[in-house]
Amino acid sequence: MPTMPVDSPRSSVFTFQSAVHSDHVLRCLDEQRRRDLLCDVTVVVESRSFRAHRPVLASCSDYFSARFSSLGEAGAVISLPDEVTAEGFEPLLQFAYTTKLLFTKENILEIRNSASVLGFKNLDNSCFEFLIPKFFNNTKNATNTPRKQCCRMKKSPKPENKTFASTTDSEADTNKVTSHVALDEEEQIETTSKLLDHPQQSCDDACPDMDTQTDYSLLCKYRKFQMACLEASGPEMASMSEDGCPSSCVPCTSTDDAKDLEEPTSSKYVPVTEGCDFLTSGSSKPPLSPGAKASSCGEMSGLSCEDSVGPKKVKIEDEAKDISEANNGVGIVSEDEEKVVLRESLFASDSRGDHRPEDPESEQQPGGERSTIEQEVAEHLAKGFWSEPLPSTTKPSTAPLDWLKQLDLDINKEDCPFLRDLGAVGARVPDCEEPGLGAQGSPYVSSQNSGEDSDSLDTEGDSEFYSSARACELPFSVERIASLSRNDFQQMLKLQSLTREQLDFVHDVRRRSKNRIAARRCRKRKLDCIHNLECEIEKLRTEKDKLTSERDRLNHQRLKTWQSFSGLYERVCSEAALRPEQLQVLAKYSPSACPLFALLSPLSSTSAQPEATLEAQDPASACSLGLFQAGSCGEPSSRFAVDGGSGEGQATPRALTAECPPSASTFSGKSFACSTEGTGLGAFTSMRPEPVSKLITDK
DNA sequence: GGACGCTGTCATCTT
DNA sequence: ATAAGATGACAGCGT
Numbered sequence: 001m002p003t004m005p006v007d008s009p010r011s012s013v014f015t016f017q018s019a020v021h022s023d024h025v026l027r028c029l030d031e032q033r034r035r036d037l038l039c040d041v042t043v044v045v046e047s048r049s050f051r052a053h054r055p056v057l058a059s060c061s062d063y064f065s066a067r068f069s070s071l072g073e074a075g076a077v078i079s080l081p082d083e084v085t086a087e088g089f090e091p092l093l094q095f096a097y098t099t100k101l102l103f104t105k106e107n108i109l110e111i112r113n114s115a116s117v118l119g120f121k122n123l124d125n126s127c128f129e130f131l132i133p134k135f136f137n138n139t140k141n142a143t144n145t146p147r148k149q150c151c152r153m154k155k156s157p158k159p160e161n162k163t164f165a166s167t168t169d170s171e172a173d174t175n176k177v178t179s180h181v182a183l184d185e186e187e188q189i190e191t192t193s194k195l196l197d198h199p200q201q202s203c204d205d206a207c208p209d210m211d212t213q214t215d216y217s218l219l220c221k222y223r224k225f226q227m228a229c230l231e232a233s234g235p236e237m238a239s240m241s242e243d244g245c246p247s248s249c250v251p252c253t254s255t256d257d258a259k260d261l262e263e264p265t266s267s268k269y270v271p272v273t274e275g276c277d278f279l280t281s282g283s284s285k286p287p288l289s290p291g292a293k294a295s296s297c298g299e300m301s302g303l304s305c306e307d308s309v310g311p312k313k314v315k316i317e318d319e320a321k322d323i324s325e326a327n328n329g330v331g332i333v334s335e336d337e338e339k340v341v342l343r344e345s346l347f348a349s350d351s352r353g354d355h356r357p358e359d360p361e362s363e364q365q366p367g368g369e370r371s372t373i374e375q376e377v378a379e380h381l382a383k384g385f386w387s388e389p390l391p392s393t394t395k396p397s398t399a400p401l402d403w404l405k406q407l408d409l410d411i412n413k414e415d416c417p418f419l420r421d422l423g424a425v426g427a428r429v430p431d432c433e434e435p436g437l438g439a440q441g442s443p444y445v446s447s448q449n450s451g452e453d454s455d456s457l458d459t460e461g462d463s464e465f466y467s468s469a470r471a472c473e474l475p476f477s478v479e480r481i482a483s484l485s486r487n488d489f490q491q492m493l494k495l496q497s498l499t500r501e502q503l504d505f506v507h508d509v510r511r512r513s514k515n516r517i518a519a520r521r522c523r524k525r526k527l528d529c530i531h532n533l534e535c536e537i538e539k540l541r542t543e544k545d546k547l548t549s550e551r552d553r554l555n556h557q558r559l560k561t562w563q564s565f566s567g568l569y570e571r572v573c574s575e576a577a578l579r580p581e582q583l584q585v586l587a588k589y590s591p592s593a594c595p596l597f598a599l600l601s602p603l604s605s606t607s608a609q610p611e612a613t614l615e616a617q618d619p620a621s622a623c624s625l626g627l628f629q630a631g632s633c634g635e636p637s638s639r640f641a642v643d644g645g646s647g648e649g650q651a652t653p654r655a656l657t658a659e660c661p662p663s664a665s666t667f668s669g670k671s672f673a674c675s676t677e678g679t680g681l682g683a684f685t686s687m688r689p690e691p692v693s694k695l696i697t698d699k
Numbered sequence: 700g701g702a703c704g705c706t707g708t709c710a711t712c713t714t
Numbered sequence: 715a716t717a718a719g720a721t722g723a724c725a726g727c728g729t
Contacts (some may be wrong), residue, residue, distance in 0.1 A: 514718075516707055522721055523706085570728070 029056055030097035041068075048086040050093055060096040062119025073132075081117055088114030095120070363635040481506055482513030 021397040032038050039051040057064035088110035103111050
């Protein structure tokens, strides 16, 4: 958009933004493409060639962007992968130049596939995800798309949520495409949810080791706990974030974006006030009304795995996002029975007047009977369209009550170019689930998913609010009140001349809404923390098992080495027929760990080693019994647990009794005395293998 | 009808 | 000093 800073005596900067410039540019580019003017690339698909401009393609498609950047100037002709068909590519090319995607039931799959391969932006979520199932899964419950089950921790699946999995009779005779689509949609939903949710979002129950981006910095007491864990855990927990969040093992419950880490799974909508900042601060775009900001932001941020109960809402909110980003609306009009034009069009400030007279397509099809699919599609898109709040320009001087009436009447039926055409379907006004609450028909309310557990905004308190709001004649929605930043909120209040009572009421509503959201966050953090701790416990348990088995292995190895060593000494001594004096001399020059010491123990304990008391001597035999007779002790490790005092084992009585059965534990007391007797001779005497003892005894 | 879980709200404390 | 957020406690509601 052209900005035209104009110097003024006071150095003020003005901004002019054309609402038609981008349209014009695109139109010119399309014209050039049609006339093959300034086209710098030929795209070959199957046997067909398409002339185009690289920047246009690159700006719309990741694929082209990558290709062009890698090819440089050389690639004047590029061939697309086999997966891309001409039938699928041509509408995409047209979309790139016109923002309109022409498709039919017959070619939408081709288009979707091509778009997927080419990485065409702004189509998947906004178009295919909703449309394809409508085309190919058009059952009664088609609108009830499955909730992302893996993100529902405990809620039992509801029957209607199984639409995709279940195959109705009407579906039974559908072609393979149907199942393919259903499958793909599941993937899409999942992918979409992942994208829209916090990237960390994942299944709760299957991810003990998955990372999380839960922002524990927002935890208060939990953060302290996490920090304590960090400190206590040492290097193992070094992967924790600064906030004390262990990245190695964390709750896999959803965590939203950095700001709104918290809301994703547990709440239905998350107004992120801060998210509106980019709209409000120094924007060069035409100022949006507070309502627009609120709605946009609320809907933008209102996505979560759990929240996005179906592609419908995802799409709507995605559209809202697009709307908020580009100030565009989404319109859909019918061309003929099976043909639909999905169009993103400029959503000028006067959205209510956006009947797009320049588009003959938008005119009602006289007598044209729409298919159910089409009706649903149109209704869906209309919802997205009207989820955009009324600009403030439409209600400046209108009395609040009149304004509300206006909302209820005008918007829903008359002014919406899509619903107007829908007949009975149109009568099901978006956001008007509760007939008694006319205010809920206000486009300020973004509760899109009618019916089952739509706890987004249709809470008791909100319903109460609407009643009270009507009583107070407040032109606000809860969402708007709660999602606005403080400044915006204050500004909005200033714009409205409210009575004291009204002001109190609005503040109260805002406070409660904020608190409600905070409570959700808080609870979610608790759950995350619990989950995190469970993961930690599991991890430590695994670690312990690993270390235990390693210890056993090493002990076993040590026992074998000792036995082998002892055997060798025994052989040497017996073959050499050494006398005890000779043995002592030999031992004198042997390392202390040498099993030879064991051969000397009786002598040393009685004469040479006065400190080796009877208690130590007795235990020696006791230990040897315990060690080498008590096979009942079971494992080698338990045997060597006894000799902990001789080396690094550090066996404790508790360990002994724990590891040895009662029969062997009768020795434990003395064994322990023996093993703790000393680190030298006593210890080794306690360990001498029976053959050695026997040898010495014999001698 | 009670147990349980979920959610909103309030009061209070912390940031 | 004030607003916003966090959290414990409680109550209402649905299952």
